[in-house]
Amino acid sequence: MSTGLDATSSTQFALHFATGSHPQLLVPTLTPYYTTASGAAYLQDARQVLARIPDGSVNLVLTSPPYALHFKKEYGNVDKDDYIAWFLTFARDILRVLADDGSFVLNIGGSYNKGTPTRSIYHYKLLVALVEEIGFHLAQECFWYNPAKMPMPAEWVTVRRIRVRDSVEFVWWFSKTPWPKANNRAVLRSYSKDMIRLNERGIRATTRPSGHAIRASFDQVSAGGSIPSNVLEEDVPTDMLKMGNNAANDHYTQRCKEAGLKIHPARFPATLPDFFIKLLTETSDLVLDPFAGSNTTGAVAEGLHRHWLACETDETYLAASTFRFAGSEVQLSDDAIRRDAPLQAVRPTDRATTR
Numbered sequence: 001m002s003t004g005l006d007a008t009s010s011t012q013f014a015l016h017f018a019t020g021s022h023p024q025l026l027v028p029t030l031t032p033y034y035t036t037a038s039g040a041a042y043l044q045d046a047r048q049v050l051a052r053i054p055d056g057s058v059n060l061v062l063t064s065p066p067y068a069l070h071f072k073k074e075y076g077n078v079d080k081d082d083y084i085a086w087f088l089t090f091a092r093d094i095l096r097v098l099a100d101d102g103s104f105v106l107n108i109g110g111s112y113n114k115g116t117p118t119r120s121i122y123h124y125k126l127l128v129a130l131v132e133e134i135g136f137h138l139a140q141e142c143f144w145y146n147p148a149k150m151p152m153p154a155e156w157v158t159v160r161r162i163r164v165r166d167s168v169e170f171v172w173w174f175s176k177t178p179w180p181k182a183n184n185r186a187v188l189r190s191y192s193k194d195m196i197r198l199n200e201r202g203i204r205a206t207t208r209p210s211g212h213a214i215r216a217s218f219d220q221v222s223a224g225g226s227i228p229s230n231v232l233e234e235d236v237p238t239d240m241l242k243m244g245n246n247a248a249n250d251h252y253t254q255r256c257k258e259a260g261l262k263i264h265p266a267r268f269p270a271t272l273p274d275f276f277i278k279l280l281t282e283t284s285d286l287v288l289d290p291f292a293g294s295n296t297t298g299a300v301a302e303g304l305h306r307h308w309l310a311c312e313t314d315e316t317y318l319a320a321s322t323f324r325f326a327g328s329e330v331q332l333s334d335d336a337i338r339r340d341a342p343l344q345a346v347r348p349t350d351r352a353t354t355r
């Protein structure tokens, strides 16, 4: 969908933006629910916000949409049969708003076929549609290893003992063109003990049975850190990102409990946006989360000195997400203050940081 802005004005936006303007200027016809120094959060259907963002002005779209489940969760999960058509109503604009070297990182959960211990393949169908119908390139499949995932569906795992536990979710990295901006030096990990030991002993140049040539320099550990896909010491398969999601006592959850506000039930860990924002963006770049929930993405982006935009349709979740910006000034819109709905539960000390 076009915003009516020509390519020149989009470029001007991007340039102007990089010099320190606020990202809410990209969406001048909508009032954010709240803003911070670097971002704006909208109480809106993401399609309304996406449609207004100029072409090519976003560096990274990172999100976890409601998944297609065979039972309805409380925040608008769409039935599997309709899921792809539903998601593509967002995806076309996601592609359009991305810069040519921009990326789209999509965290999506798998699902089961009703009544049987077999898996739905809806998420694979979505991947194919995003590439073949919308025009994204699949840059890399990553996986979020979540050891805290519940043994679901209980019927097949804990009652009839047929299936084993699921403990991964898919994190697909798409790019607008085949050449996304990315820098794995920004996400290096510590060297494993094994690698340091290898380096101390040294290794001979050799060719493995697989045919891979191992050079003597292979063992050098002076490159500043280990490339993440090689983190094998935790028995984590290649490309697997190991992150628990047990932030039961972080500032956000504590504040929600104290204020009597509902804690978002499907947050991803801050480590996930932290990893991809570092990998795929630079300081002052713009990150968008169209399904922001508790706005983990916006808060991480703010901390990493990126600009951000967030959309969320549930006011309680969006109001509570202000707790993620402890120590930063949060400006609530006049409308949000007037309606006062979930915010009345916010303690005066919390509101002192808001307008």
Ligand SMILES: C[S@@+](CC[C@H](N)C(=O)[O-])C[C@H]1O[C@@H](n2cnc3c(N)ncnc32)[C@H](O)[C@@H]1O
Pocket (backbone or CB within 6 Å): 044, 045, 046, 047, 063, 064, 065, 066, 067, 075, 076, 264, 266, 267, 268, 269, 290, 291, 292, 293, 294, 295, 296, 297, 311, 312, 313, 314, 317
């Ligand atoms: C899986 S949650 C995202 C959680 C988030 N990653 C976090 O860490 O808190 C998906 C969110 O999308 C919101 N949502 C559903 N439909 C939406 C829409 N059309 N536009 C914007 N947000 C929507 C839901 O209310 C829900 O909070």
